[in-house]
Amino acid sequence: MLSDDEFRRLLKHLDRPWDGFRKVRKGVKKRVRRHMQTLECTGIDAYLDLLKRSQEASAECQRCLMVTISRFFRDRMLWDHLQARVLPGLIKRFPDRLTAWSAGCANGEEPYTLAMIWERLDATLPSAPILEILATDVEPSCILRAKAGLYPRSSFREMPEDLRNRWFHKLRGGRWWQIDAYLRERVNLRVHQLLEGPPARHFQLILLRNNLLTYYQGPAMVAAMEQITATLPKGGVLIVGSHEHPPSLHVPLTRDPECPWLYRV
Numbered sequence: 001m002l003s004d005d006e007f008r009r010l011l012k013h014l015d016r017p018w019d020g021f022r023k024v025r026k027g028v029k030k031r032v033r034r035h036m037q038t039l040e041c042t043g044i045d046a047y048l049d050l051l052k053r054s055q056e057a058s059a060e061c062q063r064c065l066m067v068t069i070s071r072f073f074r075d076r077m078l079w080d081h082l083q084a085r086v087l088p089g090l091i092k093r094f095p096d097r098l099t100a101w102s103a104g105c106a107n108g109e110e111p112y113t114l115a116m117i118w119e120r121l122d123a124t125l126p127s128a129p130i131l132e133i134l135a136t137d138v139e140p141s142c143i144l145r146a147k148a149g150l151y152p153r154s155s156f157r158e159m160p161e162d163l164r165n166r167w168f169h170k171l172r173g174g175r176w177w178q179i180d181a182y183l184r185e186r187v188n189l190r191v192h193q194l195l196e197g198p199p200a201r202h203f204q205l206i207l208l209r210n211n212l213l214t215y216y217q218g219p220a221m222v223a224a225m226e227q228i229t230a231t232l233p234k235g236g237v238l239i240v241g242s243h244e245h246p247p248s249l250h251v252p253l254t255r256d257p258e259c260p261w262l263y264r265v
Contacts, residue, residue: 002029002036006044013048016065020214024067031064066139067215070106072113072151072159074209075242081259083117086205086237093235094204095129101203102135103194103228104211108146108187109155111135112179114207115186116163136192136199143189149179195220197227206232209261210241222247229253229265238263 002010007029011018021028039057041047051058073079090098102111111133122128137143152175156164168177192199194212212224229251232238238253240246242261246253253263 002033002044007032009044010048010061013051014062014065015218015220016215017217020217021065021067024069028065028067032061035060035064063139065215067210068106068137068139068142069210070109071155071157072109072164074109074113074158075261076158078239078242078259078261079113079117081262082114082239083121085258086262087118087121090204090235090237091125091128097129097132098204099132099134099200099202100205100207101198101200102133102187102207103192104208105135105137105146105189106142107151108135108142108149108189109151110207110209111146111187111189112149112167112183113159115183116167119183120163133187134190134199134203135187136190136194138191138193140191143191146187146189147184149184150176151179152176194228195224197224198231201231202233203231203236204233205237205239207239209239210244213240213244213246222249225249226251232265234265236265238265 004025007021007025008018010032011021036047039047039050041050051061100111100114102114105111115133118131135146137146150171151168156177164177167180167183169180171178190199195216206228208228212221212228216224225246226249229238229246229249232251238246240261240263244261246263251265253265256262256264
């Protein structure tokens with residue numbers, strides 16, 4: 001088993017933060033250890049040396065560090081605030097069209113949650129702009145799972161039952177549920193690396209939760225954040241994880257006093 005000290009050395013080599021991985025390190029360390037065994041590296045020194053010499057090995061190691069924990073309506077208070085306050089405010093400010101980006105979407109729970117609350121909100125309004133939802137993740141297998149829209153019961157822990165019954169079809173005796181085809185068509189899913197900057201030039205709403213600010217650090221993270229926030233217009237909204245804090249950036253961000261993980265440009 002990879003020790004914590006050895007794992008710290010690996011994170012330092014890759015310029016990744018220990019604090020971000022501390023609580024999820026058990027599963028990550030197992031994946032790294034399996035990778036080391038595949039490469040026949042018996043110790044951390046040999047492994048780090050190989051990562052320096054092999055771009056392929058380094059890329060696979062980065063995949064081992066991926067964390068894809070998610071569920072529908074994660075941090076329920078946030079979604080209630082989005083539906084009640086944030087989205088109506090964005091509709092008033094941008095009445096023609098809204099574009100949202102779910103960055104690091106894992107298996108699609110987050111962008112589909114956004115689509116569900118938008119449909120609920122849209123039904124209460126006489127007119128609303130078109131909402132385009134782009135969802136990206138660096139891992140192709142995550143995007144494939146999101147497109148399939150199949151989820152276990154554990155994914156619905158925070159989700160209102162009426163929405164589950166409205167938008168999901170029970171399969172295999174209720175062990176799995178599949179999201180309605182209409183909602184799947186509402187979300188554009190794409191493979192994308194966050195460190196390469198945003199996948200488009202303009203967004204009014206960006207959900208950047210529990211990924212870039214947790215699992216990266218240093219100049220690469222700051223440079224990506226600069227590019228990402230530059231796509232938001234005046235009045236645009238950035239949402240981060242409940243324990244995340246954006247670094248100082250050229251684009252000034254104002255924290256919402258009613259919702260601590262929400263920032264406005």
